[in-house]
Amino acid sequence: MATLQNKTVVVVGGSSGIGFGVALASLQSLASVVIIASSNASRVAKAVERLQSHKLPGEVRGEVLDAKDPAAIKDFAARIGVVDHIAWMSGDIGQSLLSGAAPTEEIYSSAFTVRFWGPFILAQSAKFHPGGSLILTSGTVDMKPSPGMSPAAGVVAGLEGLTKGLSVDLAPAGVRVNLVAPGAFWDHFSEERKEHFSRSVENSQLIKRIGAPSEIAEAYLFLMKCAYITGERINVNGGRTLV
Numbered sequence: 001m002a003t004l005q006n007k008t009v010v011v012v013g014g015s016s017g018i019g020f021g022v023a024l025a026s027l028q029s030l031a032s033v034v035i036i037a038s039s040n041a042s043r044v045a046k047a048v049e050r051l052q053s054h055k056l057p058g059e060v061r062g063e064v065l066d067a068k069d070p071a072a073i074k075d076f077a078a079r080i081g082v083v084d085h086i087a088w089m090s091g092d093i094g095q096s097l098l099s100g101a102a103p104t105e106e107i108y109s110s111a112f113t114v115r116f117w118g119p120f121i122l123a124q125s126a127k128f129h130p131g132g133s134l135i136l137t138s139g140t141v142d143m144k145p146s147p148g149m150s151p152a153a154g155v156v157a158g159l160e161g162l163t164k165g166l167s168v169d170l171a172p173a174g175v176r177v178n179l180v181a182p183g184a185f186w187d188h189f190s191e192e193r194k195e196h197f198s199r200s201v202e203n204s205q206l207i208k209r210i211g212a213p214s215e216i217a218e219a220y221l222f223l224m225k226c227a228y229i230t231g232e233r234i235n236v237n238g239g240r241t242l243v
């Protein structure tokens with residue numbers, strides 16, 4: 001089996017959720033350096049501590065990055081230097097849904113800035129070792145939109161086109177670009193909302209439970225390690241689109 005030995009893995013949005021799961025899985029896969037980044041300094045510091053507490057061999061570093069700021073993304077790219085794999089998980093639609101309130105235009109606009117323009121700008125400015133890769137993160141809402149979620153469906157659908165376009169643009173530099181489309185994972189929801197969504201998942205998926213971060217992380221690890229895949233999308237959603 002391939003490992004990530006001698007590789008530097010960057011996880012943007014690595015302070016919680018799926019991103020934290022990918023950072024941990026990268027260390028378990030023997031990555032030499034794992035850099036996590038997100039906008040909240042104390043969340044980054046706590047996540048670095050949690051990763052270090054596993055006492056795995058790789059070095060863990062934290063970086064503060066507000067992905068709404070294009071200049072900050074370019075500075076970040078310069079600070080991290082030449083890397084092997086970048087996984088982009090940053091996004092904030094999930095946070096707005098925590099409250100149960102309908103997302104506003106402003107929230108969707110900010111989600112588009114972070115989830116679409118963020119990885120695009122980083123793709124333009126990051127430096128990769130040959131054989132490197134960039135992995136974007138979408139969702140299931142483009143394939144199976146819930147009522148009232150059309151802007152989210154548009155944001156997520158746009159990421160698939162962006163992935164294919166970037167895979168063409170970065171191929172001459174030997175860099176692969178792929179997309180993971182996760183299904184339900186609500187680690188950070190209140191118990192009440194978890195219960196509500198767990199019931200809805202039971203009726204809307206073949207695998208009748210929410211995913212674990214480690215299960216979703218497997219897709220990212222595969223895309224880092226398999227040198228023969230680019231421009232593709234992996235759906236990890238418990239069979240959500242088949243019910």
Ligand SMILES: NC(=O)c1ccc[n+]([C@@H]2O[C@H](COP(=O)([O-])OP(=O)(O)OC[C@H]3O[C@@H](n4cnc5c(N)ncnc54)[C@H](OP(=O)(O)O)[C@@H]3O)[C@@H](O)[C@H]2O)c1
Pocket residue numbers: 012013014015016017018019037038039040041043044065066067068089090091092093094095114115137138139140181182183184185186188
């Ligand atoms: N959870 C699901 O069921 C699900 C399903 C499909 C798709 N997704 C997508 O998958 C991604 C990860 O989801 P998750 O559930 O793991 O979410 P999460 O735990 O809320 O993680 C989101 C990450 O993004 C970071 N972030 C938010 N705003 C940022 C900004 N302006 N600049 C930089 N980083 C920022 C957060 O850290 P800070 O707060 O420190 O910035 C955090 O590290 C999101 O894009 C989400 O929309 C999630």
